[in-house]
């Protein structure tokens with residue numbers, strides 16, 4: 001499984017995650033989040049990274065123009081769209097995008113099955129809540145284009161193996177405090193996800 005470590009706010013955590021084997025890092029460009037990072041700070045973190053790392057920019061309630069502009073100015077490589085938009089919004093961004101489905105019921109995870117998508121547990125505050133999805137919803141469905149998020153941690157990530165998810169995404173489950181990662185938890189999470 002590919003692993004994304006989300007809610008990166010500093011170079012130390014970013015390098016630790018990459019050196020531990022993370023495939024992607026997430027930067028939250030949503031000012032109301034406790035994990036918000038200003039674009040100029042994200043740009044500095046990204047400039048310190050080695051090649052072959054996916055830099056994911058998270059957005060809530062922004063326009064396609066703002067999303068594209070922030071991605072280009074920071075060096076992010078993928079825009080993760082957390083809010084509800086019409087389908088043509090994605091093509092209007094003119095930059096690689098990833099749809100987030102904030103699932104409240106099983107039917108929600110059965111949509112957009114032909115595209116790679118991130119499925120997170122629904123919560124009012126948009127993300128990083130530690131809230132888990134009902135894993136039984138994923139039994140018997142094709143998970144090869146799903147990145148699973150929501151309440152994952154080093155204790156439960158290995159149990160996801162049989163489902164065949166494309167990837168996993170974690171934020172609060174590897175945090176020491178908001179916006180600061182616990183290095184041991186990050187390393188253990190990645191190790192267990194990659195077994």
Ligand SMILES: O=C(O)c1ccccc1NCC(=O)[C@H](O)[C@H](O)COP(=O)(O)O
Nearest residue numbers: 006033127128129130150151170171172
């Ligand atoms: O993390 C945030 O504060 C956040 C704010 C606004 C939009 C998205 C946000 N995070 C989304 C993520 O991709 C998280 O990694 C995902 O929700 C999983 O979080 P967690 O349950 O804490 O692992």
